[in-house]
Amino acid sequence: QVQLVESGGGLVQAGGSLRLSCAASGSTFSIDRIGWYRQAPGKQRELVATTSSDGSNIVYRDSVKGRFTISRDTAKNTVYLQMNSLKPEDTALYYCYARIGGTYSYWGRGTQVTVSS
Numbered sequence: 001q002v003q004l005v006e007s008g009g010g011l012v013q014a015g016g017s018l019r020l021s022c023a024a025s026g027s028t029f030s031i032d033r034i035g036w037y038r039q040a041p042g043k044q045r046e047l048v049a050t051t052s053s054d055g056s057n058i059v060y061r062d063s064v065k066g067r068f069t070i071s072r073d074t075a076k077n078t079v080y081l082q083m084n085s086l087k088p089e090d091t092a093l094y095y096c097y098a099r100i101g102g103t104y105s106y107w108g109r110g111t112q113v114t115v116s117s
Contacts, residue, residue, distance in 0.1 A: 001104040004096040009111030012086055020081040020111060022096030028077045033099040035059075035070055036081045036110045038092035038113075047083060048098065060071045063089075 008054045024031065035050025049070040049084040058070060067084040079096065096108035 001099065002028060002031060002098050004106055004108035006094065006096045006108045006111040007045065009094060009113045011114045014086060014088055014117050015087050016115070017082070017084045018086065018113060020083070020094055020096075020113075022076045022079045022081075022108060024079070024096075024098060025099065031098045032102060033097075034072065034079050035097055036079075036094055038090075038094045038098050039110075040092040043092075045095070048094070050063055051079070083113070086113075087114055088115045088117045091115050105106045 005023045005026045006020060009019060010023060012018055032053050033050055036048040037045050038048050039045040047061055048064055049060045049068055051070050052071060055072060058102065067085045070079065072079045089116050093110040094108045096109060096114050098106045
């Protein structure tokens, strides 16, 4: 079992920045992949950025490449998403995600990011 708690969301103007944090607890040693998804109203949940446990394999969705950076502090069991040059289309509920054993998925409750134009 893994518990995930997100923080850092908020309201920001277009072009601004936010940093999301996700604190993991429980069986964190078993996590093989962790990262962020988002879901805008009326749309499906989509991958934003994920990283392997050792940081050797990072995936970003195309629309955030060059603007968002995922990082992980293993000592603190925390994963971050630095979001720069935010756009109104980045507005969504951002969820932290963790996977164990290549199979079992865990989700946080989400943190709202709203970008005004």
